[in-house]
Amino acid sequence: xxSPKVAMPDHGAPxxxxxxxxxxxxxxxMGSMPAPAGARLHPExxxxxxxxxxxxxxxxxxTVYPLxxxxxxxxxxxxxxxxxxxxxxxxxxxxxxxxxxxPQYSTAxxxxxxxxxxxxxxxSLRELMAxxxxxVAALEVMRRNAERERVLLVAVGSMKAPQRLAMxxxxxxxxxxxxxxxxDGTLTLAMPRTDIASLLGLTLETVSRLLSRFASVGLIAVxxxxxxxxxxxxxxSIYADLEAGAQRPxxxxxxxxxxxxGMRMCREAAT
Amino acid sequence: xxSPKVAMPDHGAPxxxxxxxxxxxxxxxMGSMPAPAGARLHPExxxxxxxxxxxxxxxxxxTVYPLxxxxxxxxxxxxxxxxxxxxxxxxxxxxxxxxxxxPQYSTAxxxxxxxxxxxxxxxSLRELMAxxxxxVAALEVMRRNAERERVLLVAVGSMKAPQRLAMxxxxxxxxxxxxxxxxDGTLTLAMPRTDIASLLGLTLETVSRLLSRFASVGLIAVxxxxxxxxxxxxxxSIYADLEAGAQRPxxxxxxxxxxxxGMRMCREAAT
DNA sequence: CGGCCATTTGATAGTCATCAACTACCGTGG
DNA sequence: CCACGGTAGTTGATGACTATCAAATGGCCG
Numbered sequence: 001x002x003s004p005k006v007a008m009p010d011h012g013a014p015x016x017x018x019x020x021x022x023x024x025x026x027x028x029x030m031g032s033m034p035a036p037a038g039a040r041l042h043p044e045x046x047x048x049x050x051x052x053x054x055x056x057x058x059x060x061x062x063t064v065y066p067l068x069x070x071x072x073x074x075x076x077x078x079x080x081x082x083x084x085x086x087x088x089x090x091x092x093x094x095x096x097x098x099x100x101x102x103p104q105y106s107t108a109x110x111x112x113x114x115x116x117x118x119x120x121x122x123x124s125l126r127e128l129m130a131x132x133x134x135x136v137a138a139l140e141v142m143r144r145n146a147e148r149e150r151v152l153l154v155a156v157g158s159m160k161a162p163q164r165l166a167m168x169x170x171x172x173x174x175x176x177x178x179x180x181x182x183x184d185g186t187l188t189l190a191m192p193r194t195d196i197a198s199l200l201g202l203t204l205e206t207v208s209r210l211l212s213r214f215a216s217v218g219l220i221a222v223x224x225x226x227x228x229x230x231x232x233x234x235x236x237s238i239y240a241d242l243e244a245g246a247q248r249p250x251x252x253x254x255x256x257x258x259x260x261x262g263m264r265m266c267r268e269a270a271t
Numbered sequence: 272x273x274s275p276k277v278a279m280p281d282h283g284a285p286x287x288x289x290x291x292x293x294x295x296x297x298x299x300x301m302g303s304m305p306a307p308a309g310a311r312l313h314p315e316x317x318x319x320x321x322x323x324x325x326x327x328x329x330x331x332x333x334t335v336y337p338l339x340x341x342x343x344x345x346x347x348x349x350x351x352x353x354x355x356x357x358x359x360x361x362x363x364x365x366x367x368x369x370x371x372x373x374p375q376y377s378t379a380x381x382x383x384x385x386x387x388x389x390x391x392x393x394x395s396l397r398e399l400m401a402x403x404x405x406x407v408a409a410l411e412v413m414r415r416n417a418e419r420e421r422v423l424l425v426a427v428g429s430m431k432a433p434q435r436l437a438m439x440x441x442x443x444x445x446x447x448x449x450x451x452x453x454x455d456g457t458l459t460l461a462m463p464r465t466d467i468a469s470l471l472g473l474t475l476e477t478v479s480r481l482l483s484r485f486a487s488v489g490l491i492a493v494x495x496x497x498x499x500x501x502x503x504x505x506x507x508s509i510y511a512d513l514e515a516g517a518q519r520p521x522x523x524x525x526x527x528x529x530x531x532x533g534m535r536m537c538r539e540a541a542t
Numbered sequence: 543c544g545g546c547c548a549t550t551t552g553a554t555a556g557t558c559a560t561c562a563a564c565t566a567c568c569g570t571g572g
Numbered sequence: 573c574c575a576c577g578g579t580a581g582t583t584g585a586t587g588a589c590t591a592t593c594a595a596a597t598g599g600c601c602g
Contacts, residue, residue: 076421076424076425078421078422078425078426079422080510080511082425082426082429082430083425084424084425084428084429086424099370099371099413100370100371100410100413100414100417102410102414106417106418106421107421139371139372139373142370142371143371143373146370146371146377147377149420149421149424150347150349150357150377150378150420151349151350152424153347153355153357153420153423153424153427154349154353154354154355155349156424156427156428156472157355157427157469157471157472158353158355158469158472159353160557160558161557161558192579192580192581193580193581193582194580198428198429200428201427201428202558202559203558203559203560204580204581205558205559205560205581205582205583206557206558206559208580208581208582208583209558209582211581211582212582212583224566224567224580224581225580239351240351431589431590432589432590463547463548463549464548464549464550465548473591474590474591474592475548475549476549476550476551476590476592477589477590477591479548479549479550479551480550480551480590482549482550483550483551495548495549495598495599496548
């Protein structure tokens, strides 16, 4: 143990209860109740320090890593050397879960703070996949991941900066709520502005400015990494605002005109 | 047959030889040689007319459709109604091949011209997947698709317009070459400018202007849908140009500085 | 031949990247 | 405990890039 001081993640969270492997894990929520009957999994736990990779892109994908505590980002590096954050992971998410039995990790996963992951060998995973119930759940997770990535593509490809950011905030808040039950809109941005910017295809300055702007119109309150959503509906209207946001590319489900204020509101506050 | 006049795709191409199912298909390349021993597939062939969907997003994914002739685009519509083209398919590609055994098509596939597809039921597919050789090939295709989408995300998220377009052109030319063997850089853009724009997260005007610009510097020759790449290296340098292109987001494999001319060249020609 | 759509081209403005200080925060070491 | 240095974040000024608006042109089908 060479590390003198490891700031542990503040989320003293019930990560395991949302874990894909929860039902079959013998380690989960130790103390709360005895290992459920039929538990077959006793994954090793690993501590990853801030900035360290859980795994690197291109390395043999031999293990999947449910995130137990902390948070991580997924980073993709294109053949030409472009890097981009493709997603953030929170406790309960599974890192390294590659679709199509990919032999290599398609992205890297980097800890955004000191974090704890479990290490599940792919062989174990494969065995588990034999069980229909688990299989369905696992596939559902992968499908959601794919969907997420596609939504991101559309966002980056055809929405304006404020919309993209609003989208992210709402998403993060949703995830946080799903995990902690807190409905007060409080959330901690574990990632630096740079990473948010990368994910959204913006610059950190733009992200910073937008956060300030959102705050100045009373949509949110921010102080560094601490953020509280004050007006979720307002954010949603910015996110959804069809008229104002488009970068033109086709879109036609012209429902959703019920909103429409947020964007303007926010744009005008830019004095 | 209600259709009076169906312009058949000009590509009188050897589509089948590149098809994923080629080895196990009894219909492939009929005439050239007798169906190979062990062929188990006799897929129905369907004709799809320009603008018609091969399948729609969200519908039960019961069939995969190898594209036999013609071309198609994949269109994703986000929950909020944003549409974006996520890829183009050429003969030999397989439409509707969903990863993770998705129960529904995650995108729509729309014919860009009158096209012919084969219809392979997923059950057949599942059976075939039992054979290791086929399985590997199929997974490889899916993996390539995923990779493609990720590259697109990075492109849209952090490259400038000229780079994105150069990328697309090189990609299309590569595909065309792989199929037809033509190395002369000639290619037919089956898709309208709008679709290119959507894919790349741009507007059709920008695409049009860029094509003109590329042409004016002698990189390509365009006339409507007919395009010829004159200077592949030049395009590649625009695509790869790290210094000029970045939208800043982190990137550090600073190799590739060998190029660097193309971007400037093209920028200056913009008088 | 006329109408319609795709594409090109031009003019203009908006958004957002870029450059440049400046400030706040955090861990370190005195 | 407090000064220090470095990183993360904010804010401002400026301009590049590209969306947007507006015609004009060209091609294709009926």
